[in-house]
Amino acid sequence: MAWRCSxxxxxxxxxNTVSHSNxxxxxxxxxNLRHKRLWLExxxxxxxxxxxxxxxxxxxxxxLDRFMAxxxxxxxDVT
Numbered sequence: 001m002a003w004r005c006s007x008x009x010x011x012x013x014x015x016n017t018v019s020h021s022n023x024x025x026x027x028x029x030x031x032n033l034r035h036k037r038l039w040l041e042x043x044x045x046x047x048x049x050x051x052x053x054x055x056x057x058x059x060x061x062x063x064l065d066r067f068m069a070x071x072x073x074x075x076x077d078v079t
Contacts, residue, residue: 002028003020003031004047005055007051007071007078008051010055012029013028014027014029020068032052032053033053034050035049035050036051039064042065047075047078
């Protein structure tokens with residue numbers, strides 16, 4: 001399973017860890033992903049999604065229907 005947010009598309013980031021002696025070591029910064037069951041008001045049912053914590057905060061404020069409409073997503077893009 002890919003480390004990818006279903007709603008925002010957040011993916012892992014490759015970064016350099018730089019030591020005091022300026023030696024660079026590759027490291028991977030993974031998104032903070034969560035499995036959640038969210039209520040989809042338009043269809044009156046729950047939907048299981050894998051989303052980042054940042055996307056979860058936005059969905060909590062706006063609602064899943066409004067968030068998907070603003071992002072131009074359909075239900076099959078999310079699940």
